Each structure stands twice: as structure tokens, then as C-alpha cells.
Amino acid sequence: MIIMIRKEKYLQDVDNEVKMEMYDYYKNNKHEMYKLIENRNCSIELKNIRNRLIEEQINILLDLCLDKEVYILGHNNPDCDSIISSYILSNILKSFDISAHFCILDSNYNYTFHDKKLLDDNFKYTPDIVCDINKYFILVDHNDLQGISKDNVIGAIDHHIIKYEIDNIIEAEYASTSLLIYDLFKNRYKFNDEEKYLIGLATLSDTEYLTSSRFTKYDKILYDELNLDIDVKEYQRKYFITTDFSNSVDDNFLLNKKEYLRDGKKIVRVLITSYDDIKLDEYINRAKELEYLLIWVNYEDNTTTIYYNNDIIKLNYILSSTYLVFKLLEDYKIKERK
Ligand SMILES: [Mn+2]
Structure with missing residues (x-):
């Protein structure tokens, strides 16, 4: 098969006004470069370098596809x-x-x-x-x-x-x-x-x-x-699937659990999503028995309840990312010790 390529269609000029030394550092340390690209919140000083690296990464990717x-x-x-x-x-x-x-x-x-x-x-x-x-x-x-x-x-x-x-x-x-x-x-x-x-x-x-x-x-x-004409609440009601409480507690634990390794320790977390807290206590009790981490998100009140290691933490916002819950638990432990 013959594929015709017109390279000029996608190539863009990259910003040359970046500090070359810093730029070279990232260019020569792929690990550091990926970390810089990952962080949208980087310092103003690094912003131009980051943008340039991203544009170059896109060019590399496209070049490889040609x-x-x-x-x-x-x-x-x-x-x-x-x-x-x-x-x-x-x-x-x-x-x-x-x-x-x-x-x-x-x-x-x-x-x-x-x-x-x-x-x-x-x-x-x-x-x-x-x-x-x-x-x-x-x-x-x-x-x-x-x-x-x-x-x-x-x-x-x-x-x-x-x-x-x-x-x-x-x-x-x-x-x-x-x-x-x-x-x-x-x-x-x-x-x-x-x-x-x-x-x-x-x-x-x-x-x-x-x-x-x-x-x-x-x-x-x-x-x-994107300028979309979407009623987000309506889409949420229509398409967002919360935990099915017609299942037994144990079935829902099975369906919604995931294992994590944190500081060499295996942690099983269960993520339950709901529009109320009616069954919350029942789920906390079961998580206690199984020694699981339970994250319970209430999308009606926009609250989160976390059960872990005999502690119950209530948040007045939604935190469904297990990774962020781990961070929160770690911060909380540090504050406790002080
Ligand atoms: Mn995704």
C-alpha cells in the first residue's frame, strides 16, 4: 500500500525563546520531561519549556506514524x-x-x-x-x-x-x-x-x-x-450509574472492590456510590469486619464518607479517587500525630 504524506500539514514552529540550558536538561532526562509534562500547574518559568516539549512530543508521535x-x-x-x-x-x-x-x-x-x-x-x-x-x-x-x-x-x-x-x-x-x-x-x-x-x-x-x-x-x-448545549444534571440522572442496592452488601463489595499496594501493605478498597446514606451504616459495619477501606459517595448531598481502620471521615465534598483518598488519609494521620 502507498501512503502519501504531506508533512507540512501538521508541523508547527516551536517557541524558541526558552532557556536552552533548562530545556536541554529535560530533553536529556526523559523521566523528568514526562514529569514536567504531567504537571499542568508548573511554574511560569517552566511553562514555555513545557509547551515546547509537548509540541515536540506530538511531532515525534506523528513522525513515527507516517x-x-x-x-x-x-x-x-x-x-x-x-x-x-x-x-x-x-x-x-x-x-x-x-x-x-x-x-x-x-x-x-x-x-x-x-x-x-x-x-x-x-x-x-x-x-x-x-x-x-x-x-x-x-x-x-x-x-x-x-x-x-x-x-x-x-x-x-x-x-x-x-x-x-x-x-x-x-x-x-x-x-x-x-x-x-x-x-x-x-x-x-x-x-x-x-x-x-x-x-x-x-x-x-x-x-x-x-x-x-x-x-x-x-x-x-x-x-x-467546547460550547456544548448539555444539561449536565439531566445527563447525570439519565446515565450515571450508582451502586445497585438490590444486590446484597457482599455482592456489592465484590463488584466494587479493588486491591492497592500502599507502602508495602495490601489495601482492599470498596467504592460505593449512592444518592442517599440510608445503607451507609450497614456498609461501614461490613467494611469493619472485612478490614476494608470503604469510600461512600453521596451524589445528592455531594458528600463523601470514608471508613478505614476504625476511623470514619466525613467530607462535605465528593472524593471518589482512591489515590486522593490515600493522600487524605496520610495527611490526616500526620496531623493526628502532631
Ligand atoms: Mn479516562
Whole structure:
């Protein structure tokens, strides 16, 4: 197959007015560079360097795609953000004359039940189903290999913690990968209204409908830029799936638990989401018996209750990220000791 490339279509000039010495430091320390790119909140001094590094990373990624047939892949059990970011990125690459496919793998890639209705109602495209993984992939919304050979992965665009399994990663703390892709490419690609709508939906889904702490003021600026005509509360009522309390407590513990390793210690956390606190005590008692960490989020009152190690912590805001709950527990312990 012959693929025609017009490189000038995407290449952008990078800002030359950065402090070369500092720039070289990051350029020569990939680990440090990724960490700088990750942090949207970096100092003003570093902002230009960060921007330049990001633009260069995009150029590197696009360069690597030029002579290849590229498959854009989200994580397994894909959610709205995985599916939409792979779809959108494939459109962007195609606009640069890159042969790109938005895809899923043939096993373990059913849409997650959380987002199935949201996708079924709003997303009309079908991904390519890939059986043979001997292809070139760009990963979106995750950055671990999940069985794919490192040599077959060109790069990744993601908003989760970097696992350092692959090269050429653009990872930053955005509300959704879709919103990150929008920000990365908005000067190079003209997003149409439908694409903006889909990016909005992925962002709603990844932020519990704009209520989670993951949705920062920077994300809000970008989200507003999409200029969507969406009644968020209505979408939340329609599509946001909270814990099904017709299940037994133990079934819900099983369905909503995840294991974490923290300072060498295994912690099992259960995340329960609800519109009231009626069954809260029952769940706390069970978490106590099992010695689990329980995070209970009430989306009606916008409150969070955390049970861990015989302590109950009540928050007057939503904190559903387990990672942030760990940080909160650690801070709380330090304050206790003082
Ligand atoms: Mn995501």
C-alpha cells in the first residue's frame, strides 16, 4: 500500500525563546520531561519549556506514524473516554494523511456497563475489532502494555499515572483523555461539533458528571470552550450509574472492590456510590469486619464518607479517587500525630 504524506500539514514552529540550558536538561532526562509534562500547574518559568516539549512530543508521535498503519486502542473493558478518545485521535491522524483506525481487541473489550447506555445512545461508530496484535498501536486512556509487545506500541496519550512501560508518552492530569487530546490538537485540527459533543460526554463520564475533584478549573475552561448545549444534571440522572442496592452488601463489595499496594501493605478498597446514606451504616459495619477501606459517595448531598481502620471521615465534598483518598488519609494521620 502507498501512503502519501504531506508533512507540512501538521508541523508547527516551536517557541524558541526558552532557556536552552533548562530545556536541554529535560530533553536529556526523559523521566523528568514526562514529569514536567504531567504537571499542568508548573511554574511560569517552566511553562514555555513545557509547551515546547509537548509540541515536540506530538511531532515525534506523528513522525513515527507516517509510514505505518496505526491502530488507536483504549484500555480493556473500555469506558466512554477510552472509546471516544481513540475515535477522535483516529480522526485527527487521518486529517494528517495517516492511515489510522480506531479499534478494540477481540477479547475483554466489551463496553463497561457504567457507560454502555451513554455510548449506545450517543455514539454511532463501530471500532475495528483486532484479533492479530502484530500491528502498530497508539494507546489512549491507559499506558500499560496489557499483553501487547513494546515494539508494537508507538506511543500513548493518557491522563493516568505513568507506568514507564512504553516510550513516547504524553501524559497529563486532565479530567479525561478526550479533553487532553482536544487541548493538544486544537491548534492543529478543527474539531467539528459532534466531536466536541463526544469529548464533552467523555469528560462527563470521567468526572462523575463534573462533580469529582478530577475536574479542575483548567478543565472547566476547556470544557466551556467546547460550547456544548448539555444539561449536565439531566445527563447525570439519565446515565450515571450508582451502586445497585438490590444486590446484597457482599455482592456489592465484590463488584466494587479493588486491591492497592500502599507502602508495602495490601489495601482492599470498596467504592460505593449512592444518592442517599440510608445503607451507609450497614456498609461501614461490613467494611469493619472485612478490614476494608470503604469510600461512600453521596451524589445528592455531594458528600463523601470514608471508613478505614476504625476511623470514619466525613467530607462535605465528593472524593471518589482512591489515590486522593490515600493522600487524605496520610495527611490526616500526620496531623493526628502532631
Ligand atoms: Mn479516562
